[in-house]
Amino acid sequence: MSRRLLNLLRLGILALVGETFLAPVLSVGGVAPDFALIGLVILVMAEGTLVGVLGGFVLGLIQDSGVPNLLGLQALLKTLAGFAVGRFRERLVPGMPLVEFGGLALLAFVHDTVRLAASAMALDAPFLRPLVLQVLPSALATAAVGVVAMRVAELAGMLRRSD
Amino acid sequence: MPAAPQSRAMERLALGVCAFSALALLALPLNQKTAVADVLSRVLTSPWTRTVRFAEGLVDLRGENARLHAQVRAMEVDAAAADRLRRERDRLRRALGFADQDPARLVPCEVERLQVDPTATLVKIHAPEPVAWREHQPVMTDAGLVGRVVRAAAPNAAWVELITSPGFAVCCQVERTGLAGILRPQGGVFELTMVGRDEDIVATDLLITSDLPTQAGGDAEAIPSMPRGLPVARVSRVGLHKWKLFKSVTVEPLADLSELDIVFVVLGRGDWLVADGEAPAAPAEAAP
Numbered sequence: 183m184s185r186r187l188l189n190l191l192r193l194g195i196l197a198l199v200g201e202t203f204l205a206p207v208l209s210v211g212g213v214a215p216d217f218a219l220i221g222l223v224i225l226v227m228a229e230g231t232l233v234g235v236l237g238g239f240v241l242g243l244i245q246d247s248g249v250p251n252l253l254g255l256q257a258l259l260k261t262l263a264g265f266a267v268g269r270f271r272e273r274l275v276p277g278m279p280l281v282e283f284g285g286l287a288l289l290a291f292v293h294d295t296v297r298l299a300a301s302a303m304a305l306d307a308p309f310l311r312p313l314v315l316q317v318l319p320s321a322l323a324t325a326a327v328g329v330v331a332m333r334v335a336e337l338a339g340m341l342r343r344s345d
Numbered sequence: 346m347p348a349a350p351q352s353r354a355m356e357r358l359a360l361g362v363c364a365f366s367a368l369a370l371l372a373l374p375l376n377q378k379t380a381v382a383d384v385l386s387r388v389l390t391s392p393w394t395r396t397v398r399f400a401e402g403l404v405d406l407r408g409e410n411a412r413l414h415a416q417v418r419a420m421e422v423d424a425a426a427a428d429r430l431r432r433e434r435d436r437l438r439r440a441l442g443f444a445d446q447d448p449a450r451l452v453p454c455e456v457e458r459l460q461v462d463p464t465a466t467l468v469k470i471h472a473p474e475p476v477a478w479r480e481h482q483p484v485m486t487d488a489g490l491v492g493r494v495v496r497a498a499a500p501n502a503a504w505v506e507l508i509t510s511p512g513f514a515v516c517c518q519v520e521r522t523g524l525a526g527i528l529r530p531q532g533g534v535f536e537l538t539m540v541g542r543d544e545d546i547v548a549t550d551l552l553i554t555s556d557l558p559t560q561a562g563g564d565a566e567a568i569p570s571m572p573r574g575l576p577v578a579r580v581s582r583v584g585l586h587k588w589k590l591f592k593s594v595t596v597e598p599l600a601d602l603s604e605l606d607i608v609f610v611v612l613g614r615g616d617w618l619v620a621d622g623e624a625p626a627a628p629a630e631a632a633p
Contacts, residue, residue, distance in 0.1 A: 198393060212603070231356045239363035244389045246370070248457070249465045250382035250504070254370030261363040268356065301464040306511050308533040 189228050189340050190237070196331070197221030197241060208327070213319045215327040218245060219290055222260060223267050224332060228340045231268025238264030255300055259293050277336075279329050287325035294320060376496065379467060383498050386457060386469060394457060449572050451609040452476055454484075454503075466510035467495070470608060475500035481569050483554070483611040489576040489599030490515070490554065491608055503610075507602060508535070508577075516570065517577050518555040519546055525555050528577060528596065535578060537594040542585055544592065550580040552596060572611055 200217025208214050218241050226234030242257030249256070270285065294317040302309040335341050370381065454470040470484065478497035484505045485491055492507040493515075506513060509530050517537060518525045522545050526537040540546055556573040576599050584593035 230352075232352070232359055235356060235359045235363055239367065240389075242367070243385055247382050247385035247390050248468075250379045251375060251466045251510075252371070252464060253373065253378040253382055254367040257370065258364060258367035261360065261367060265356070265360045297464075305464060305466060306532050307464065311533075 190225070190233075192338075192340065193221045193225045193228070193237075196224070208323070210319075211315075213316055213323060215323040216290055216294070216320060217327075218260070219263065219293060219324055220286075220328040220331050222264055223286060223289070223328060224335045224340065226264055226267040227271055227274075227332070228335065231265060231271070234264035234268045235261055236264075238262075252301060252304060255297060259297055263289060263293055279333075282329050282332055283325045286328040287321045290321035290324040290328075291317060379496060379498075379504050383469070383504075391457070398455075449611050449613040452612055454608050454610055456605040456608055466507050466513075467504050468492075468507060468605060469498060470503055470505055470610070472501045472503075472610070476503070476610060477612065478503045478610075481571075483571045483575055484608050485575055485611065486600045486605065486608050488601065489578065490571075491598075491600045491602060491605065493571075494610065505608070508598060509602060514559050514568070515577065516555045516557045516559045517552040518573075519580075520551040520553050522546070522550075525557060526552075526594065527559060528552065535596045535598060537578075537580070537596050538591065540592045540594050542590060542592055546580060546583055546592065546594060548580050548583055551576065552578045552580065572613075575611065 197218045197220075200215075200221065205214040205217055222234065222238050222241055225237045229237075238260035239257050242255075242260035245256040245260075246253045267289065274281070274285075295313060298309060298312055298317055301307050332341070370378070373381065452472055454472045454476075457469040457471065478494055480494060480496070482494040483490060484493060490508060492505045492510070492513070494503045495506045496504045498504055508515070508528070511530060514527050514529045516525060517528045524540065524544050524546060526540045528535060528537050530536075537546075537552065554571040554573060554575040554577055556570045558570045559568045578596040578598045580594060581597045582593075582595040584595075586593070
């Protein structure tokens with residue numbers, strides 16, 4: 183089995199197992215790390231922008247299938263996230279947890295804020311309260327878990343230092 | 346090392362195609378979105394969801410079986426007593442000409458995803474056997490109403506509109522007084538509208554479905570009524586402004602919409618608690 187396929191399989195499992203089993207365990211007051219986003223970031227770091235964009239689109243579609251009223255939103259956001267991380271990856275010096283933490287937190291915050299704004303507009307749902315009580319803590323939790331997951335991925339030899 | 350120009354072009358092309366596809370999906374009308382989501386969930390998520398449920402079921406099976414066994418025994422005794430009362434009540438209703446022609450029945454269904462996304466207004470449910478789905482059939486948990494059927498996805502699957510959906514409206518009545526009002530979601534909270542300023546309603550009052558049809562608003566067609574008596578919500582706050590004709594009534598749904606597992610589709614019309622027809626066989630333990 184090729185290295186790329188093996189990586190895709192590992193990261194798919196990370197995203198699915200994380201979202202299904204770990205997120206409910208780590209959830210505090212409805213706030214949990216976004217394992218799909220963490221999986222996507224590691225995928226981009228391991229395989230590059232092209233695979234990240236396509237992987238982000240598929241991952242977003244999987245999440246969208248449970249929210250038909252906003253079908254396409256997650257696919258769009260994950261696609262853009264995959265592309266953005268891919269471009270950032272070329273400038274990233276690996277092994278700097280603080281930079282990784284900041285980048286992941288910013289990515290998760292922007293991703294969830296746009297998603298929340300779209301839902302608020304489409305569904306007349308509240309915006310500010312969930313932004314402070316859910317999006318912000320969730321972004322920090324995603325960043326914290328993401329840094330650990332990236333170290334594990336690096337130890338497992340999944341992350342390539344350069345193209 | 347920077348990517349080659351050809352690789353850059355491929356990345357931009359992939360970005361364009363994926364972003365365009367996602368925007369096209371976003372622009373679809375809701376009924377087409379649910380049809381696409383149907384296909385996606387069948388191909389992408391259902392196999393995983395089924396596997397996870399199966400695995401979780403295996404882990405919990407022994408303990409849950411013992412607990413349910415004891416619960417069933419206790420409930421059989423209660424059911425036998427309740428059934429005697431129901432049959433007596435049915436006899437009286439028939440004598441008065443009130444007997445229901447179409448008594449309601451509950452069909453248990455599994456929600457496709459246990460963790461319901463807070464932004465979701467539709468969920469997909471699966472019944473163990475084919476169901477005669479009809480639009481606006483009520484769907485509830487053991488705690489209370491969660492929504493209504495909007496579209497059949499398969500003989501044993503359907504999409505359910507949750508009570509959090511912006512256009513949702515259901516006619517309710519206060520159980521204590523029979524006072525009617527229309528329950529609607531309003532920006533993250535639920536309100537009971539059309540309650541006059543002089544009406545008797547207090548916090549902690551229980552709301553149940555009324556058998557009056559609901560007008561969605563404007564010239565929209567009236568939504569058929571639900572069976573009367575399904576528990577819906579509890580009044581949490583009642584406000585009154587000097588210059589308003591109606592009270593401001595905030596309510597809390599009884600059902601927890603963030604985690605839906607097993608729900609029940611209510612089939613049939615009439616008072617859903619009426620048990621017309623033959624009584625079920627009494628359990629051996631409860632027999633005199």
